[in-house]
Amino acid sequence: xxxxxxxxxxxxxxxxxxxxxxxxxxxxxxxxxxxxxxxxxxxxxxxxxxxxxxxxxxxxxxxxxxxxxxxxxxxxxxxxxxxxxxxxxxxxxxxxxxxxxxxxxxxxxxxxxxxxxxxxxxxxxxxxxxxxxxxxxxxxxxxxxxxxxxxxxxxxxxxxxxxxxxxxxxxxxxxxxxxxxxxxxxxxxxxxxxxxxxxxxxxxxxxxxxxxxxxxxxxxxxxxxxxxxxxxxxxxxxxxxxxxxxxxxxxxxxxxxxxxxxxxxxxxxxxxxxxxxxxxxxxxxxxxxxxxxxxxxxxxxxxxxxxxxxxxxxxxxxxxxxxxxxxxxxxxxxxxxxxxxxxxxxxxxxxxxxxxxxxxxxxxxxxxxxxxxxxxxxxxxxxxxxxxxxxxxxxxxxxxxxxxxxxxxxxxxxxxxxxxxxxxxxxxxxxxxxxxxxxxxxxxxxxxxxxxxxxxxxxxxxxxxxxxxxxxxxxxxxxxxxxxxxxxxxxxxxxxxxxxxxxxxxxxxxxxxxxxxxxxxxxxxxxxxxxxxxxxxxxxxxxxxxxxxxxxxxxxxxxxxxxxxxxxxxxxxxxxxxxxxxxxxxxxxxxxxxxxxxxxxxxxxxxxxxxxxxxxxxxxxxxxxxxxxxxxxxxxxxxxxxxxxxxxxxxxxxxxxxxxxxxxxxxxxxxxxxxxxxxxxxxxxxxxxxxxxxxxxxxxxxxxxxxxxxxxxxxxxxxxxxxxxxxxxxxxxxxxxxxxxxxxxxxxxxxxxxxxxxxxxxxxxxxxxxxxxxxxxxxxxxxxxxxx
DNA sequence: GGGCCGGCATGTGTT
DNA sequence: ATGCCGGCCC
Numbered sequence: 001x002x003x004x005x006x007x008x009x010x011x012x013x014x015x016x017x018x019x020x021x022x023x024x025x026x027x028x029x030x031x032x033x034x035x036x037x038x039x040x041x042x043x044x045x046x047x048x049x050x051x052x053x054x055x056x057x058x059x060x061x062x063x064x065x066x067x068x069x070x071x072x073x074x075x076x077x078x079x080x081x082x083x084x085x086x087x088x089x090x091x092x093x094x095x096x097x098x099x100x101x102x103x104x105x106x107x108x109x110x111x112x113x114x115x116x117x118x119x120x121x122x123x124x125x126x127x128x129x130x131x132x133x134x135x136x137x138x139x140x141x142x143x144x145x146x147x148x149x150x151x152x153x154x155x156x157x158x159x160x161x162x163x164x165x166x167x168x169x170x171x172x173x174x175x176x177x178x179x180x181x182x183x184x185x186x187x188x189x190x191x192x193x194x195x196x197x198x199x200x201x202x203x204x205x206x207x208x209x210x211x212x213x214x215x216x217x218x219x220x221x222x223x224x225x226x227x228x229x230x231x232x233x234x235x236x237x238x239x240x241x242x243x244x245x246x247x248x249x250x251x252x253x254x255x256x257x258x259x260x261x262x263x264x265x266x267x268x269x270x271x272x273x274x275x276x277x278x279x280x281x282x283x284x285x286x287x288x289x290x291x292x293x294x295x296x297x298x299x300x301x302x303x304x305x306x307x308x309x310x311x312x313x314x315x316x317x318x319x320x321x322x323x324x325x326x327x328x329x330x331x332x333x334x335x336x337x338x339x340x341x342x343x344x345x346x347x348x349x350x351x352x353x354x355x356x357x358x359x360x361x362x363x364x365x366x367x368x369x370x371x372x373x374x375x376x377x378x379x380x381x382x383x384x385x386x387x388x389x390x391x392x393x394x395x396x397x398x399x400x401x402x403x404x405x406x407x408x409x410x411x412x413x414x415x416x417x418x419x420x421x422x423x424x425x426x427x428x429x430x431x432x433x434x435x436x437x438x439x440x441x442x443x444x445x446x447x448x449x450x451x452x453x454x455x456x457x458x459x460x461x462x463x464x465x466x467x468x469x470x471x472x473x474x475x476x477x478x479x480x481x482x483x484x485x486x487x488x489x490x491x492x493x494x495x496x497x498x499x500x501x502x503x504x505x506x507x508x509x510x511x512x513x514x515x516x517x518x519x520x521x522x523x524x525x526x527x528x529x530x531x532x533x534x535x536x537x538x539x540x541x542x543x544x545x546x547x548x549x550x551x552x553x554x555x556x557x558x559x560x561x562x563x564x565x566x567x568x569x570x571x572x573x574x575x576x577x578x579x580x581x582x583x584x585x586x587x588x589x590x591x592x593x594x595x596x597x598x599x600x601x602x603x604x605x606x607x608x609x610x611x612x613x614x615x616x617x618x619x620x621x622x623x624x625x626x627x628x629x630x631x632x633x634x635x636x637x638x639x640x641x642x643x644x645x646x647x648x649x650x651x652x653x654x655x656x657x658x659x660x661x662x663x664x665x666x667x668x669x670x671x672x673x674x675x676x677x678x679x680x681x682x683x684x685x686x687x688x689x690x691x692x693x694x695x696x697x698x699x700x701x702x703x704x705x706x707x708x709x710x711x712x713x714x715x716x717x718x719x720x721x722x723x724x725x726x727x728x729x730x731x732x733x734x735x736x737x738x739x740x741x742x743x744x745x746x747x748x749x750x751x752x753x754x755x756x757x758x759x760x761x762x763x764x765x766x767x768x769x770x771x772x773x774x775x776x777x778x779x780x781x782x783x784x785x786x787x788x
Numbered sequence: 789g790g791g792c793c794g795g796c797a798t799g800t801g802t803t
Numbered sequence: 804a805t806g807c808c809g810g811c812c813c
Contacts, residue, residue, distance in 0.1 A: 542803065
C-alpha cells in the first residue's frame with residue numbers, strides 16, 4: 001500500500017515520540033477507525049500526525065483528504081500543525097475545515113441541483129429570526145405565545161436531526177403553534193429558496209439531499225475522498241452523521257476521534273449515540289483507546305475518573321498518568337457566593353505571589369451569571385482577568401448593521417440586509433414605507449432595492465419619503481460603482497460615513513457608544529487582509545469569530561463549555577451546588593441523560609487542570625435577585641475521597657449545611673459544617689479587608705488593560721478593550737515551550753521575591769524549575785525571578 | 789416616527 | 804436584580 005518513492009523522504013520522523021497507542025491510531029490508515037481519546041491524551045497530535053503519515057506514504061494527495069472539525073479554531077490549529085509537519089502541502093488541503101465550511105464548498109459547486117444559485121447567501125441566527133418573525137406575522141400567530149426564537153430552535157432541531165419539512169414526524173409538527181410548526185418550516189424553506197439563501201442547518205441538510213438525490217455527484221466525492229477524518233466525533237449530530245456516512249461509503253477509510261466522556265453538547269443536537277454506535281455503523285472498525293494522560297497529576301485524574309464512573313452508557317476508558325500524584329483536589333465551602341469569590345480571589349493572589357502566571361489560572365463556571373461575582377471581586381482587588389466567550393464580535397448590533405450595508409452593496413438582492421438598514425440610522429423610512437416597498441417587490445417579483453428604485457419614479461410614496469428613498473438607492477448605486485475602483489476597507493469607511501451610520505453613534509450619548517465606534521474601526525481594519533468585499537463577506541458568514549490578541553497576564557473566566565479543549569495549571573470550579581451544577585433545568589428537562597451530561601461537564605472541568613483543581617460551593621446564592629440556600633452538589637460526593645482534601649474557606653463561616661435530602665438523595669459528607677471554624681481573623685481575611693479599603697485605586701489604575709468588569713453605565717474601558725476583542729483563543733494560553741529565548745540558562749543563580757535564592761534546574765520556555773536554597777524545588781515563571 | 793413603560797425570562801452556544 | 808422586547812402613547 002505504501003508508495004516507496006515518497007516514503008523515502010524522512011520516513012517516520014513524525015512518528016517519533018508517539019506512544020504505542022497513538023502510533024497504532026496513526027498507522028491504521030485503512031478501514032474505519034475509532035480513536036477514543038481521553039482528555040489530555042494527545043488527540044490532536046494523533047489526527048495531525050495521521051494526516052502527515054497518509055501524505056508522507058503517498059496514500060493520497062492533500063486534496064483527497066477530507067478532515068472535518070466543529071470550530072474554525074480547531075480547523076486553524078490543525079492546519080497549522082500539519083503545516084509544521086509536512087510543509088507547503090497543507091496549502092493544498094482544500095477539504096480541511098468545519099462541517100459548515102465544507103458544506104458550503106460542496107453546495108456552491110452544485111447549487112443548482114438543490115434549487116439554489118451559486119451566489120446564495122448564508123443567513124445567521126439573527127436573519128433567521130427576522131425571517132421567521134415575518135412568517136409568524138403573515139400567519140397571524142401570537143408572537144408572545146410562540147416566539148420566533150422558539151420556532152428557530154425547533155426548526156434547527158429538526159435540521160440537526162436531518163429532517164426536512166416533509167420528514168417531520170406528525171406528532172412533532174404539532175408541537176409548535178397548535179400544529180402549524182411543520183407548515184411554518186415548509187414556508188420558511190420556501191422563503192429561503194426565494195431569497196437564494198440558506199441557514200447554517202441547510203449547509204448540511206441540503207448537502208445530504210444533494211448527495212442522496214445525485215448519485216453521480218456522490219460517486220464523484222467517493223472517488224475524491226480517499227481518507228476521511230473527523231474531530232470531536234462525540235459532538236456530531238444526526239445530520240452530520242448522515243452526511244459523513246454517505247461520504248464514507250466510498251473509501252470506508254474513515255477515522256473518527258472523540259471522547260464519549262466529553263460529550264457536552266446534547267442540548268445542541270449532538271448525539272452521543274453516534275460515537276457509542278460506531279462499531280455497529282462501521283462494521284469491522286478498529287477501536288484504539290488513548291488512555292495515557294499527559295496533562296494532569298494523579299490526584300486530579302483519580303478524582304475525575306471516580307466521578308465519571310458514575311455515568312452509565314460509556315464506552316469506558318481509564319486514564320492514567322505516569323507523572324506525580326501532585327496536590328489533591330480541594331473542596332471548599334463558602335457561606336455565600338461573595339465569599340466564594342473572595343476566597344478564590346485570595347487563592348489567586350497567593351498563586352500570583354508565588355510566581356504563577358495568571359494566564360495559567362482559570363475559573364470555570366456552569367452558567368455565565370456566576371461570572372459577575374468574580375468580575376466584581378477582581379475589579380476591587382485590581383486583579384487582571386479576561387472573560388472568554390460572551391457576545392461575539394460579529395454578533396454585535398453595530399457590526400451587523402455595517403455588514404448589512406456591505407451586503408446590500410455586494411448583492412443587491414439581499415433583502416434581509418436591506419431591511420435591516422433601510423431605516424438605520426433613522427431616516428424616515430419606517431414601517432409604512434417599508435410595507436409599500438414590500439408590496440411592490442412582491443407584485444413586481446423584484447428584490448427590495450429594485451422595487452424601491454421603481455417605486456421612487458412613481459407617485460405612490462409621499463414626496464419626502466420618495467426623496468429619502470431615492471437618495472438611499474442612489475447612494476447604494478454610487479457605492480457599488482466605487483467598489484470596482486477602491487480598496488474595500490476604504491469603501492466601508494465611506495459607506496459608514498456617507499450613510500450617516502457613524503454619525504448616529506457619534507451623536508449617541510449612551511455609555512457604550514464609544515465602544516461601538518471602536519468596534520466599527522476594528523471591523524474596517526479586519527477587512528484589510530481580504531482580497532475583496534465578496535471574499536470578506538463569505539469569510540465572516542462562516543467565521544463569526546475574530547482573532548483577539550491574547551492580552552496580558554490575566555485570569556481566565558469562562559464557562560465549562562467554552563473550556564473544552566483548553567488546559568491550565570490551576571483550575572477553579574465554583575458553584576458546585578445542586579440546582580446550579582448539576583443545573584436544575586438540565587435535570588428537569590432531560591432527566592438522567594441531563595444529569596449524565598452535567599457530570600461529563602464536571603469531568604471536562606476537572607480534566608482541564610494540569611496541577612491544581614479547586615472546587616467550591618456556596619450555601620447561599622442570589623439567583624434572579626433572590627437569595628436561595630443551596631445544597632452541595634452530588635458531584636462532590638462522587639469525587640474519590642483519597643484524591644480530595646476538604647479545606648477551610650478563608651472567610652471561614654462555613655456553609656451551614658444540614659439541608660440534604662431536599663432533592664431526594666442521600667446525605668452528603670459535605671453536609672456538616674464542623675470542619676469549618678469561624679475564623680474571620682485569618683491573615684488572609686484581614687488582608688482582604690485591608691485591601692478592600694486601600695486597594696480601590698488599584699482596581700482602576702492597576703495593570704494591563706485586560707480587565708473588563710465595568711457594567712454598562714460605567715466608564716467604557718470594558719467596551720473599548722475587552723469588548724472589541726471578543727473571543728480569545730487557545731493559542732496563547734499554553735505556555736510556550738519554544739520560540740522565546742530562555743532568559744536563564746541551567747545552573748544560573750536567581751533570586752525570587754518569595755522563595756529567595758536558588759539555582760535553575762530546568763527551563764521550559766518561560767517556565768523555570770528552580771531549586772531554592774530554603775524553599776526547595778519550585779516551578780516559577782521566569783519573569784518573577786531575577787539573576788542573583 | 790420616536791420614546792417610555794411594563795411584562796417576562798434569566799443553562800450551556802459553533803456554524 | 805436586570806435586561807430585553809413589545810405595546811402604547813405622544
